Amino acid sequence: MIKIEQISKSFADTQVLFDINAEFYSGKINQIIGKSGSGKTVLLKSITGLLQPDHGKVFFNEKEFTQASIKEKKLIRQEMGLVFQGGALFTSATVEENVMFPLEMFTKMTKKEKINRVKFCLDRVNISDANNAYPAEISGGMQKRVAIARAIVLNPKYLFCDEPNSGLDPQTAIVIDQLIKEITMEYNITTIINTHDMNSIMEIGDSIIYIHEGKKWWEGSKNDIFISDNKELNEFVFASQLYKSVKEIRNG
Amino acid sequence: MKLIYHIGRYFELMFTALRRPEKLKVYFKRLIEEIESIGINSLGIVCIVSVFMGAVLTLQVAINFTSPLIPRYLIGLSARDTFILEFSSTVVCLILSGKVGSNIASEIGTMRITEQIDALDMMGINSANYLITPKILAAIISFPFLNLLSIFLGIIGGYIIAILTDVVTVQDYVVGLHYMFIPYYIVYSLIKMVFFAVIISSISAYHGYYTSGGALEVGRSSTHAVVYSIIVVLLFNLILTQLLLT
Numbered sequence: 001m002i003k004i005e006q007i008s009k010s011f012a013d014t015q016v017l018f019d020i021n022a023e024f025y026s027g028k029i030n031q032i033i034g035k036s037g038s039g040k041t042v043l044l045k046s047i048t049g050l051l052q053p054d055h056g057k058v059f060f061n062e063k064e065f066t067q068a069s070i071k072e073k074k075l076i077r078q079e080m081g082l083v084f085q086g087g088a089l090f091t092s093a094t095v096e097e098n099v100m101f102p103l104e105m106f107t108k109m110t111k112k113e114k115i116n117r118v119k120f121c122l123d124r125v126n127i128s129d130a131n132n133a134y135p136a137e138i139s140g141g142m143q144k145r146v147a148i149a150r151a152i153v154l155n156p157k158y159l160f161c162d163e164p165n166s167g168l169d170p171q172t173a174i175v176i177d178q179l180i181k182e183i184t185m186e187y188n189i190t191t192i193i194n195t196h197d198m199n200s201i202m203e204i205g206d207s208i209i210y211i212h213e214g215k216k217w218w219e220g221s222k223n224d225i226f227i228s229d230n231k232e233l234n235e236f237v238f239a240s241q242l243y244k245s246v247k248e249i250r251n252g
Numbered sequence: 253m254k255l256i257y258h259i260g261r262y263f264e265l266m267f268t269a270l271r272r273p274e275k276l277k278v279y280f281k282r283l284i285e286e287i288e289s290i291g292i293n294s295l296g297i298v299c300i301v302s303v304f305m306g307a308v309l310t311l312q313v314a315i316n317f318t319s320p321l322i323p324r325y326l327i328g329l330s331a332r333d334t335f336i337l338e339f340s341s342t343v344v345c346l347i348l349s350g351k352v353g354s355n356i357a358s359e360i361g362t363m364r365i366t367e368q369i370d371a372l373d374m375m376g377i378n379s380a381n382y383l384i385t386p387k388i389l390a391a392i393i394s395f396p397f398l399n400l401l402s403i404f405l406g407i408i409g410g411y412i413i414a415i416l417t418d419v420v421t422v423q424d425y426v427v428g429l430h431y432m433f434i435p436y437y438i439v440y441s442l443i444k445m446v447f448f449a450v451i452i453s454s455i456s457a458y459h460g461y462y463t464s465g466g467a468l469e470v471g472r473s474s475t476h477a478v479v480y481s482i483i484v485v486l487l488f489n490l491i492l493t494q495l496l497l498t
Contacts, residue, residue, distance in 0.1 A: 077376030
């Protein structure tokens, strides 16, 4: 479980996050949703330690991360996997080398064990025959899958995904969503997904927090969204005619 | 104020980068790759420039030594000392600032804007150490070899001119090469080269590492890397010459 308390973050004179409290549960898809520029990515980066919050605390299974020593942070980080918006695969390395990289750095596995583990992870994300391809040679959807494979190769306890569906067609986006959900449940990972993709929210959102102008505006599940009377949340979620109709049908 | 900020941030980055590597085997592999990228891939430009500059320098000196009182063998001596003292260290490094410096800055800058550096940090890897240290070490290893090669090829360039033209005889040129040779000049040139290797690789890495924005900013970082590397190389050239030769 991940718990955040009073997280605030500002850049120069602009405050981006205002005292955010939340809990993210293991074995569930926890989503942070909100408009572009609402502070989702800053919040995710503050949780993962890529950004240092101005104040506030982040706990990973009761262990405080924000004030931890460099050595402790390093150990906690090895339990994290992060899927970046653009994949962030190493462009000069092949698919296999990308996935093997954390193993090379943090394990004492033999070459054969590493290859087997990489094969297992790539099979798990349904990628085969692309081991020797470079990221530029594979599609966006495949890049996301490779990024997921790399994120799970060390058996992480925490998985973070920053807009994993951006730039993907709806069909591939659903496949990626389902894959993340399956992996989360299978390994009982605490997964946090940043998204503003409504399909993703409706498909896999077990626990959702809505960020509006840097503040936690709403919290609930995908089913709660349909009965919420929060004005800003409704404007965000039901911006399209399609979801407005879904809501009307669902609520009779 | 901005200059002080950059100097402070540069030393902070170097302090983070120059730490004990986390996994020596992986870093050694990276070092070999960087030696190929920084050193071996620069062989072509260093060879071409050195041979042609050696030839041109010999021609120019020969044309300007018109007085019969000046022995012709001094042409060889001039070419040799110019290459050892200045060309093969400083001028070659100015060229390498453009070739290697822009390459380092754009490579690291691209990794920054495509979140590859964040990915390394997320894994608990010291990204500055992983990316920058092998480049600095590779430059320290490669540059002195490029320096020696440049000296050799510059002198060969002059030798070719002596063979192909009648501005100086081969015998005079060779006598000049041997005349009053001071081995310490080679040491001086190599010391400068090591300093310049650190300057070019670290300043370029600094500009790449702190790139923010998009492709345009990567280009800008690359330009800054080259410009500031050249300025600092010239400054240190003056300081080192004062310290080592006077």
